[in-house]
Amino acid sequence: MELRQLRYFVAIVDHGSLSRAALVLHVAQPALTQQLRQLEDELGARLLHRSAQGVTSTDAGKLFYQHAQAILKQVADARAAVAQSTERPSGSVTLGLPHSISGALALPLLTAARARYPEITLQLTEEISGSLTEQLKSGRLNLAVLFDDGQLGQFNSVPLVEEDLMFICRPGSAFAPAGPAISLADALASTLILPAQQHGVRPRIEQTARGAGLALDKVIEINSIAILRSALLADIGATLLPVAPVRADIEAGTLAAWPVEHPAITRSVTLCSSRNIPLTNAAAAIGRLVRQVTEELCASGHWPGAALAG
Known part of the structure; x- marks a missing residue:
């Protein structure tokens, strides 16, 4: 199995078509089809349903797509970690936020990230907390804001705020x-x-x-x-x-x-990262920025009902 096969497969799923993926990847469609067939043969499973309207993922394809995304992200993070400097971190960082937190934190964090780290591309994803936990485990997220329910021992975690319900x-x-x-x-x-x-x-x-x-x-x-x-x-x-x-x-x-x-009733809001996947310099910088922005929001009263943890 080769990284290019993973990239090809993810592109096909994302674009819903072999022909559109071939154009984006600048690869001849027959070559793309051949690589997909080799991947399916190696896995021993059909990954895509093909029709005149395009392609859709099989159940096996949906599962493999999640793993392929995580692997490609970790490869990109590894390359970025080698190239980055701590002085001017750059690269892509994906941060997960629960729906009930994003209204307070998302926009101030995006604004601060653009001003402080213009060479970092910050991608925010908003999900239910259970989904964020799974994505952080798999490496699809660099960081996630989660609620401390006593079951975060699998992650590195930093308390952010105590929030009143x-x-x-x-x-x-x-x-x-x-x-x-x-x-x-x-x-x-x-x-x-x-x-x-x-x-x-x-x-x-x-x-x-x-x-x-x-x-x-x-x-x-x-x-x-x-x-x-x-x-x-x-x-x-x-x-x-x-x-x-x-x-x-x-x-x-x-x-x-x-x-x-x-x-x-209060809940503990915590910034988490994987214990198994090292943070890039860019992800570590965004982690520090999350804590800084949180402190500023609490001090200014712009995160109502929240008090700094500890």
């Missing part, structure tokens, strides 16, 4: 508390719109509830922040979330947030 719903809603805060028991008794159990804030809510001898009652599960926000605006229920993902709505008065008490 708030009770959020429409102002004047039947779900809205009467006072300036709401107890966890009353919050859990409401109709709550939350991510599924393995995603986002849900594990932390479940853990805090169990510690207080409480349980969730009525839950509507929605994993998309955008859809969850729409459900809140439609007054289908309330949620327990950090303020950052819906900050614009709270500032506009279309949503309102109340502190949760007895007990409060």
Whole structure:
């Protein structure tokens, strides 16, 4: 198996066509077809379905595509690590952010990276936290912001912030508390719109509830922040979330947030990298920048509900 075969295969999948991939790669289509056939023969599996409309991945092809992407990225990182200097780091860095964090961190980080490290190409990917963990394990991400659920021992991790979860719903809603805060028991008794159990804030809510001898009652599960926000605006229920993902709505008065008490719910936000794949100079520089931008956002109040860890 050769690296060029991996590059060819990834290009074919990305472009959905042998002919388009051949044009982009500047390779004759018969040669591309031959390399693909050799790869399939070596693997003993068909990777692509071919039709007049183009190509689509088989189940084996989808699995191999993920591994091929990770291998090609690690090869590129290895080359970049040799060529880079610590004074002027350059190259590509891929950072994963959970949906509920990107609203606070993504734009300030991109702006800071362009100003501080113009020779680094920073690629941000926004995913559910479970997907980010798998991509970081496989090497498809250099860095990821994850929530410390006690299971991050497989990664190098640096605590960033402790973030408060708030009770959020429409102002004047039947779900809205009467006072300036709401107890966890009353919050859990409401109709709550939350991510599924393995995603986002849900594990932390479940853990805090169990510690207080409480349980969730009525839950509507929605994993998309955008859809969850729409459900809140439609007054289908309330949620327990950090303020950052819906900050614009709270500032506009279309949503309102109340502190949760007895007990409060917080989550630990952590910057993680692989223990097995060394960081390039560029990735290490972006890691330092993430911490710096986080400190600035907390100091200025532009990451509401967050306090620096430690």
